[in-house]
Amino acid sequence: MKYNLTHAFWLSLGQCLLGIAALALLTFVCFRFHANSTTVALLYLIVIVLVSLKSSLVPSALAAIMAYLCLDYFFTAPLFTLGLNQTLDFVAPIAYLTTAFVIARLISRVRKSNEDQRRAEEALRRSQAEMAHVTRVMTMGELAASIAHEINQPLSAIVNNGSACLRWMAGDSPNLAEAREAAEDIIREGNRAGEVITRIRAFLRKTETDKVLIDINQTIRDVVILMRNEAEGKEVALHMELAGDLPAVLGDRVQLQQVILNLLMNGIEAMVCITDRPRVLRIWSREYEAQQVLVAVQDSGVGLDGKNLEEIFDAFYTTKLQGMGMGLAISRSIIEDHGGQLWALPNNGPGTTFQFTLLKHSWDRLCPSRKQ
């Protein structure tokens, strides 16, 4: 709030100085060329209109008063004195001030409505993203419960069969027929558990049909807007370095937002306990090899051991106290479903960089049948 007030003050001061400079220049030119007082009065009016259009009430009013003083002092008789001697001396200040006031008011109203609209759009975007997140978390919760049940049945059958198998083989006269049947059932149930997992994969893929052409930079910006508060709250500097002219990619906007959000959140959380160096989170995009776009998120956090760099993508792997360990696993499955890759690299300095690639959009890939 304090920052905003000082900022507004300096802005107004600059605008005042600019207005005064414009008036001084005009006065000098007109005086030099002996311009007629009515012409000068009109020129002043134009300057006031311009100043009012570009600034707020105070600089506009100041410009109006200055213009009137200059007009009275330099251009209306008697010259070089201030005083209400002519009609113009009465009309000019009224006209100038009215113009300045009206235009400043109108402009501020337009600005305010623009600002309101921008805020509404941002709020909308934020709530959409939050909703998408909540939906995803809920779906994940239901999914986890279902996985637990579906996997537990074959698993307990396997454990029972394993125990039975050992018991039938033990003793002086082992019953090999029973033991064999148990072992066969172990294999069958193992496959059944595998099928459950295949079905879950297919289900995850099925929800990923909403692919459209998207500008990945815009997607990054959308998420970064959401994350600003979070980053400021944790005293993390968030730097965005987006390459211009990136080709469009074909993808699911919400899912890619999820991935970026997840990587940024992880980055911020990795730096929470860093006190001896700046907490910097960089996100950048660029073209990568041929036909690909790369997005990277780099933190200056605690970093990961080399051996962890692959494990972190396993489901239910987590280094956080309150984490389900699904974030990176889901992120990777989303990126792979988009035909890209997601991996982690240790930084040269402290911290880790997560990056993912996405396939550049091309019509051939979108409609393979076109060639035939």
Next chain:
Amino acid sequence: MSEPKAIVFIVDDDEAVRKSLGRLIRSAGLGVETFASAQQFLASPRADVTSCLVLDVKMPGLSGLDLQKRMAEVHLEIPIVFITGHGDVPTSVRAMKAGAIEFLTKPFRDQELLDAIQQAIQRDRKMRQQLAELAELRGRHGSLTPREREVMKLVVSGLPNKQVAAKLGISEFTVKIHRGQVMGKMRAESLADLVRMSDRLLIPSAETHRAGAEITTPQPD
């Protein structure tokens, strides 16, 4: 003591789990009968031997807890070992309060299940033994003449022979004869023994006696 192999009834809707449980329990030398649902279990005829029930909590249709309740309603007293995919505390408390032997969460260690089953079977065996003894006692009691029963009822309530004779309007000597007959037929070694038997037979109250007779297992002739 050569009694028939104890049977473990398994009720679980998942075929693979059912089969694997059966195989595991058979490996411990027990008989096994499997059922895919609670309804099927209730509808099937069951051999009258020592048994226990391994019951899945979560099943479509009648759940395990429903079956436990239904069995209590029809006095089908088979000890129950519950198994469940996700054991939440309220469910397990309900099951245990209603008399379950054990509440196991899948997957469990084989020994845990087999121990629970052994415990259940022992409880059932004890229960059956008690019932058999009671049936035996009833048989003995049934072999008494009406007059002998009257004498027994009065004797065990603590009346001396003289008063028994006065109450029944017979001579004290006749009472002594009847009393000797009662002791012999009931195979009681002392008066205290006879009192214990009549306690188990619930003799003082004619009504409970009749109610008890309904759940009597086949009487030996």
